[in-house]
Amino acid sequence: xxxxxQLRKYAVIARVSFSNAIAYRSALFTRFAFYTxxxxxxxxxxxxxxxxxxxxxxSYVQIVWYLIMTEGIAFACGSDVFGAMNADVKSGxxxxxxxxxxxxVVMQLASSLGQVILNTMLFGALAVTLGLMFxxxxxxxxxGAIPALALSIALSFIQNYFTLMTLGLSSFVIxxxxxxxxxxxxxxxxLGMFLPVEFLPDALRRAALNMPFSYVYWAPAKLFxxxxxxxxxxxxxxxxxxxALAGALAFTAYGAGARRIQANGG
Amino acid sequence: xPVITTCGLTKTYRAKVKGEGxxxxxxxLVKPQWKxxxxxxxxxxxxxxxxxxxxxxPNGAGKxxxxxxxxxxxxxxxxxxxxxxxxxxxxxxxxxxRIGSVFGQKSQLWLHxxxxxxxxxxxxxxxxxxxxxxxxxxxxxxxxxxxxxIQTPVRKLSLGQRIRCEVAASLxxxxxxxxxxxxxxxxxxxxxxAIRELILRRNRERGVTVFLTSHxxxxxENLCRRAIVIDRGSLIMDCPVERLxxxxxxxxxxxxxEDIIAAIFRxxxxx
Numbered sequence: 001x002x003x004x005x006q007l008r009k010y011a012v013i014a015r016v017s018f019s020n021a022i023a024y025r026s027a028l029f030t031r032f033a034f035y036t037x038x039x040x041x042x043x044x045x046x047x048x049x050x051x052x053x054x055x056x057x058x059s060y061v062q063i064v065w066y067l068i069m070t071e072g073i074a075f076a077c078g079s080d081v082f083g084a085m086n087a088d089v090k091s092g093x094x095x096x097x098x099x100x101x102x103x104x105v106v107m108q109l110a111s112s113l114g115q116v117i118l119n120t121m122l123f124g125a126l127a128v129t130l131g132l133m134f135x136x137x138x139x140x141x142x143x144g145a146i147p148a149l150a151l152s153i154a155l156s157f158i159q160n161y162f163t164l165m166t167l168g169l170s171s172f173v174i175x176x177x178x179x180x181x182x183x184x185x186x187x188x189x190x191l192g193m194f195l196p197v198e199f200l201p202d203a204l205r206r207a208a209l210n211m212p213f214s215y216v217y218w219a220p221a222k223l224f225x226x227x228x229x230x231x232x233x234x235x236x237x238x239x240x241x242x243x244a245l246a247g248a249l250a251f252t253a254y255g256a257g258a259r260r261i262q263a264n265g266g
Numbered sequence: 267x268p269v270i271t272t273c274g275l276t277k278t279y280r281a282k283v284k285g286e287g288x289x290x291x292x293x294x295l296v297k298p299q300w301k302x303x304x305x306x307x308x309x310x311x312x313x314x315x316x317x318x319x320x321x322x323x324p325n326g327a328g329k330x331x332x333x334x335x336x337x338x339x340x341x342x343x344x345x346x347x348x349x350x351x352x353x354x355x356x357x358x359x360x361x362x363x364r365i366g367s368v369f370g371q372k373s374q375l376w377l378h379x380x381x382x383x384x385x386x387x388x389x390x391x392x393x394x395x396x397x398x399x400x401x402x403x404x405x406x407x408x409x410x411x412x413x414x415x416i417q418t419p420v421r422k423l424s425l426g427q428r429i430r431c432e433v434a435a436s437l438x439x440x441x442x443x444x445x446x447x448x449x450x451x452x453x454x455x456x457x458x459x460a461i462r463e464l465i466l467r468r469n470r471e472r473g474v475t476v477f478l479t480s481h482x483x484x485x486x487e488n489l490c491r492r493a494i495v496i497d498r499g500s501l502i503m504d505c506p507v508e509r510l511x512x513x514x515x516x517x518x519x520x521x522x523x524e525d526i527i528a529a530i531f532r533x534x535x536x537x
Contacts, residue, residue, distance in 0.1 A: 005393050016376065099334075099337045101362040101392065101393075
């Protein structure tokens with residue numbers, strides 16, 4: 001019963017955040033425009049590269065769908081949780097939220113979830129439309145792969161979300177943690193978001209597969225463009241492992257930080 | 267029956283200090299210097315159920331720090347405290363269900379949504395059933411006269427309307443103690459008066475204990491029966507509001523509450 005009450009609490013938070021996200025209609029349309037422009041530019045870029053022949057085992061159609069997927073995840077599931085955590089810790093607002101009968105980390109997650117669900121639905125529709133319009137259907141993709149893909153995207157969101165949250169909470173101990181955020185963003189960009197891991201030199205590829213960054217964008221996009229049950233069994237446990245580690249880090253960082261809170265009052 | 271008891275409550279924290287200029291910045295990078303700040307020094311007091319107490323003091327006196335310790339937000343460095351028979355830090359979430367707070371400049375409402383949506387959210391957070399939420403929102407909306415703007419996005423409300431929604435939001439879960447940290451800051455005279463009347467009514471009808479910090483002498487004069495004065499972290503006065511004049515040493519019969527409080531602060535600063 002207590003669990004049901006707790007779940008209901010966070011479900012309502014997610015629902016209100018969903019309504020809040022709808023209130024930002026103009027911001028949403030701007031992001032749509034950027035997403036479309038971004039896909040168009042990189043599609044043309046890859047078009048020029050692919051005139052010379054195939055790259056890294058991906059066909060041109062696959063690489064465009066890969067790009068649509070990684071950028072779609074970034075636009076839909078990307079969260080401002082780093083900025084929000086940073087601001088809450090630095091302004092001391094986090095202290096006020098401790099005075100509520102909720103867990104701060106879970107509350108933040110629930111309040112981001114509403115926006116992510118809305119974005120995923122809208123960007124999902126836009127992504128499919130753009131892909132079909134630009135390069136046509138993705139060869140070999142069947143509806144049966146959708147649940148596996150949904151799970152992979154959910155794990156990608158969780159891993160990214162909790163990593164960003166941990167980076168944001170690092171402001172409990174590091175005065176200016178923007179550098180950490182920028183490094184994380186760049187690693188994500190180079191190790192999956194912009195380039196599939198297969199395009200990297202051997203040594204770097206091996207390293208990338210053993211680091212968490214590629215599992216945010218590369219894993220779900222790879223699963224999307226080249227789905228096989230074997231690939232699913234290979235990627236999902238690794239994604240789940242990194243997501244669990246990111247979650248554990250965020251809860252630990254919060255627990256340690258909450259003990260350090262020393263708001264000055266006034 | 268006491269609802270708040272503190273005994274020798276103390277809060278000290280470390281603050282970084284850095285001299286002026288580039289050299290000092292480099293030195294601070296290599297070897298940071300810290301100083302101990304005593305925000306609250308051994309404060310002992312008791313608040314009875316149903317009291318309306320003013321907690322006053324100059325800026326930086328330690329008022330908000332004290333309230334945050336009572337709410338379980340800050341760790342005390344020393345002393346003992348009990349709120350509604352609980353240890354705030356240990357029972358923070360359980361205590362949160364029974365206390366309400368308004369921190370004047372920190373909104374608990376979602377800016378882009380109507381206040382009614384924030385009420386729904388807060389009702390869920392405080393585990394209030396849908397039927398009960400509807401009943402309480404209707405009651406608060408009636409008492410606080412929110413009907414005209416409860417469905418308007420909070421960002422479009424005037425400050426007075428927003429604060430009315432804030433106070434109503436803090437009462438939604440029917441708290442036994444209400445902590446108000448400068449609730450009338452920035453409001454015009456008419457709205458201030460309306461807020462005070464609402465707080466008094468809640469205290470009268472529901473027996474809510476009110477613990478208020480304010481820099482506005484009228485808040486203290488019109489709302490509170492007891493004044494607790496703190497300066498540089500120490501309790502310097504605790505008496506009924508009507509005795510403040512005598513305790514302050516102000517002799518003029520025409521002196522306003524503002525003059526009286528200023529005299530008390532000056533006395534505190536000189537001691």
